[in-house]
Amino acid sequence: MKIFGNTYFVGTQGLSIALIDTGQGLILIDGAVPQAVGDIEANIARLGFRIQDVRYILNTEAHFDHSGGIAALARDSGATVIAAPAGAEALRAGKVLEADPQAAHIEAFPAIPTARPLGDGQTLTLGDVTVTAVHTPGHTPGSASWTWSSCEAGVCHSVVFASSLNAVAATPFTYAGHPEATQALRASIARVEGLDCDILISAHPNNSGGIEKLAGRVANATPNPFIDPNACKTYGARARGILDQRLATETAAR
Numbered sequence: 001m002k003i004f005g006n007t008y009f010v011g012t013q014g015l016s017i018a019l020i021d022t023g024q025g026l027i028l029i030d031g032a033v034p035q036a037v038g039d040i041e042a043n044i045a046r047l048g049f050r051i052q053d054v055r056y057i058l059n060t061e062a063h064f065d066h067s068g069g070i071a072a073l074a075r076d077s078g079a080t081v082i083a084a085p086a087g088a089e090a091l092r093a094g095k096v097l098e099a100d101p102q103a104a105h106i107e108a109f110p111a112i113p114t115a116r117p118l119g120d121g122q123t124l125t126l127g128d129v130t131v132t133a134v135h136t137p138g139h140t141p142g143s144a145s146w147t148w149s150s151c152e153a154g155v156c157h158s159v160v161f162a163s164s165l166n167a168v169a170a171t172p173f174t175y176a177g178h179p180e181a182t183q184a185l186r187a188s189i190a191r192v193e194g195l196d197c198d199i200l201i202s203a204h205p206n207n208s209g210g211i212e213k214l215a216g217r218v219a220n221a222t223p224n225p226f227i228d229p230n231a232c233k234t235y236g237a238r239a240r241g242i243l244d245q246r247l248a249t250e251t252a253a254r
Helices: 034-046 070-077 085-093 179-193 210-218 231-253
Strands: 002-004 007-009 018-021 026-029 054-058 080-083 123-126 129-135 144-152 155-162 199-202
Touching: 002 144, 002 155, 002 199, 007 199, 034 070, 054 070, 054 123, 070 080, 080 085, 129 179, 155 231, 179 231, 199 231
Parallel strands: 026 054, 054 080, 155 199
Antiparallel strands: 002 007, 007 018, 018 026, 123 129, 129 144, 144 155
C-alpha cells in the first residue's frame, strides 16, 4: 500500500519492507526472511511495479529476519545491495558478526558477496530521490537507518526507515558487561530522536504502532496515520526504556 507520495509498504505484518519509486527505478529497504520473497515480489507487482526495476536494496541490520530474503531479491532484480560497513561485512559473510549482541542465537542467512558499504551521512541518489545513511549501531554493530523526502500534491514530508533500537541479547552477552555497546545504542537512540522525522517506518512495525497505522491506511483513514512529527521521539523513548530496564535486570542478576 502507499504510505505517502512515492513511498510504499510491501512487507508483512511483522517485518517492514519499504519501496521508493524514484522515477528512474526503485529502491527497496530490507528483505525479510527467505520465505517472504514471493510475497514481497507479489506486493511490488500489485502496486504496478516490477521487481526487475529495483536498482538498490538497502539493509537496516544483518539479521536473518531483515536480511534473509535479500540474496533472492537481488538475484531476481539485479539490484546492488548496500548497508553500513559493518552490516555489509556481515551480509557478505552470510552471518552476524561476533560482536553482535545476539550472535549466540541468530542463524545464518544466504550470503551477498557483493554487498557494498555506505558511510555514515553519505547519500545515494536515484532519479529524484536522495537517501541518506544514518548509522545507528547498538542493536547490531552494523545497524543503519535511512532517510529521504517524499512528496504528494505539493506537500513534502521527511521519511525515516529506522533500524531496531531495542536492547536484545543472547547469553553470554550482556549490555551491562559491554559498555561500548550500551554507549553506541544510547547514541543511536538519541540520534533517531533528533532526526527530521514526519513519517516513521520501523524495521518491526509493532515497535512504532505500525500495525495500527497500516490498518488505518487500509481503511483510508484521515488524516494519514503515518504522518506524526513526534514518531521518532516516541520510538526513541520506548527504546531507551527497554535499554534501562535490561541494564537494571542484568545488573541485579550480577
